[in-house]
Amino acid sequence: MELATPDIASLGDSSVTTRLQDQEPVRADASRGTEKQSEAATDTTLPVPSSPIYAPTQADLTKYRRRWIPRISSRLRNTLLSTMGLLELANAGDFAANVWNEIPVPIYAIVFMALGGTLALVVSILALKDTLLSWQNVCFLRNERAALKAERLERLQRSLPTLDADVLLDTNFRELGSEIANRFGLDICSGFGAFLISIGTYMAIGGANRQAWFASNILSGYLGNAPIALYGLISSGWSAYIFRRASQHRRLAAQSPRLQSSRAVKAIERRTRNVHIYTLVSAVSSVIGGGASMVTATRWEGYVVLIPVILSSMFYNSWLRRNVAYDRPPAGDPLHLTENAITHELEVAEMTWRKIRGQSRPLREVVADATSLEAVTTYLVANDLLEHFCLSLMKSAVIAPVLVSQESTDVTIDAKRLLEMPKEIHLTMIEIANETIKQKGPKHFEYRQRYLAEIMGSTLRLSLKAGYGGSMTEC
Template identity: 30%
Template sequence: MPPSQDTLSSLVSDKAFHHEENETTDLPPSSVTFTRHRRKLRVTNPPWYRNSLLASVGFLEFANAGDFAANVWNDVPIPLYAKIFMAIGGPLALLISIAALRDGILSWQNVRILQEERRYLFLLRLQHLNPPATTPVDQASVRLIDRRLGVGYRELGSEVIDRIVMDLFLGIGALLVGTGTIMAIWGANSYIYFISNLLSGFVGNGFAAAYGVLNAVWSIYLIWRFRGHDRACMSSTALTPFRDRLHRRFQYFIWHAVVSAITGLVAGAASMLTCRMWWGYVMLIPCMLLEVGCNQFWRVLLGYDRPIVSSQPHWGLIPDYTYREESKQCKESKEVEEEKDNVLLDTLASVISMQKAFSPLPPTHILGDVDWSSLDSLLLFILNHHLFDSLCGWLASDSSVPKDLRHSLFRLDADYTEITLTLADLRGLPDSDRPRLHDLCRNFLYTEGRQVMVGRERFLLEMVGYAAWKDGQLG
């Protein structure tokens, strides 16, 4: 039976609204903190690494074509139709630079979160390497932390090079090209003509060429890395049940890296040619389209959301959380070490099963004893599988949630800038609202819950691949 409902107690100030979890259970207290800006709620705790790449930055290469009119009709007097094209291409390039700025900010938020996670993981690793005098070093936990750090290195590199550096270089290039193109409208003035040619020519387009080289170097590293993952996984008999998923995942990364490297190099060279030769734009057009495709490919098939590892009890493959002290007392040390080595495969198998279960007609034998007709059973299931913060975020933002229920849960009619929601809040709803919340919880599992599991699978596949790759190198 689920724990009994308790009376809600709240600590209210003029700026924050908090619920306190007073239930006595064997589950860790779960709460989600939101900040509100203009009636929009954003989850701030627990922090997540987000697949926040903007679709609009796929059009950054279009800024290189914004100077078409300025370069093709680079003479005086300037034809009227050329001025019209300049008045369109210049502001378009400037607008694209704004998208680069916005994406760079989102990526920097991810970088800060990943750096925070790495600091904690290094401290956790040091703790395992320096146990009390009578305790042996937990090598399996150290290996798991090392694998986590290795995947985090790739995530951090993708954020810095594939987003921040790209946004910086191509954003500045778009800004210069757009400014130079607009200035070309008044190209009859000799000084303006000179500066316009400089900005919309080699200087502005040089940033795209420089990024193309940097991106190619990073892409070559990714190709080498994921080919190593793929070979290691294909040669491991222990990974046979997941071989197709692993191979497909790593091939996706390789394809993306190959296309991105070639596109970046060709687009950089073409942008430099456009300064003098109109046919450079012919080379640039397919690169523009491929960049849009690469952007969409990453957002849909490669990127994922995941919670970061922290000292709080939360899904994140923390060895201390997965294997508690009581299990060590019941088993021989060697058996525990072997189980810890299999934690990735066990978790991956569980996540894949959960994906299959989250369908409009869930196979209950996969989900165990959860009662889909009971709200309390669903809430405990969501909490047990570390989906509570995702549920709260979904309730705060999804259009299917009735406005009056959202107002009741998040106190949107009050002037709070910070709101904390707990399990007790959902259980403490009036009886009239419980059926609606029950339907919403089921809908959440079929939609957002399944997407959370897809993100977990993508991350775990990379963890398994990296672990197999490193174990092969060490072996």
């Protein structure tokens, strides 16, 4: 069956506009929402649903060193440093210390020791920086999890369905576990190991001193490599779990009769393929790298095994940043989480992503009335682009002084505040909105597809487990 390509230029509907004006979420009837979504799937347009998923109605900004930035822990962010792909290389920085473990130390060995020790030290410092960035995500996910658990408990006390809250908790569990197992814990263990290795390698330069030689062997040998080996087992175990769960999501999506004519299936398949590549490569690399690092303490042959491990770690770090990880806002009101709503949002995200790439005027492609600030703002809020838009506005010498006072250090901006701006600068704001979508839109909607695919997978699995036959519309 050939899929029609809906026109997405009418993405702003009156229900969303009303929600923005009231600043209160519309609690639409579930059965009516099901009908509207079913009709939308066959219509020539895909209007924004009355209850957008992951669409914050305000942006919280703070001033940092004369620049406006998003408030810390306001959302999950893909902030993994590219240099973290060098962790395995840094942990091989003791190569010279272990291979030329002799007295007196040759001059060429001293040079290699200095280079290896410096590399390990620099990467350990960068690992500390990445640990702090990861901790922001951990805090965000923990706070979100606590709120979802409180929501679920309240529903149980009121004898209300909890399936949609369970879906968000299930997705949050995978996100939190991956952030800890594949990043936060990796940064701590590998970064600490790299630091010990750097100290041990530097001490090996003074190998003529018996005590320095002994301490060097301990630090750059088993003690420095033990955290890496131990963590390799933990990380590979978690990767195996994520691999299995992604496979289950793909299978359920392929079996769902509701998704057979939907683009959502392709998005889930693409998501599963990317997750499989990352988890498979990282799991195998972690196990082999952990074992090889322990061998290097006494035998130089271990470094030969580490060569493909180092290359693969660079690959899966890049793959994680470019094809797996994503930014997303808080989930919002889970009462609107239905299979039809998720499918609709996933389709809109996929179509918008394809439509705006390479466009010089993408705003005209996605908003019916691209000259109306109200229509533009409605679209930006419904598609979680408000924060990007507000950050762009704060960079404008024309808009920023009108939007916020010079003395302010924190600001909360919503649609109502934007629409109250003087009419003479509305066109400037619309131009900034167009530039925001042009620069940030493609990556933003790519991220949106990723986390909505995760939500859809959890929806299919838990609704089937709860006996809803793969649909949450009965809740």
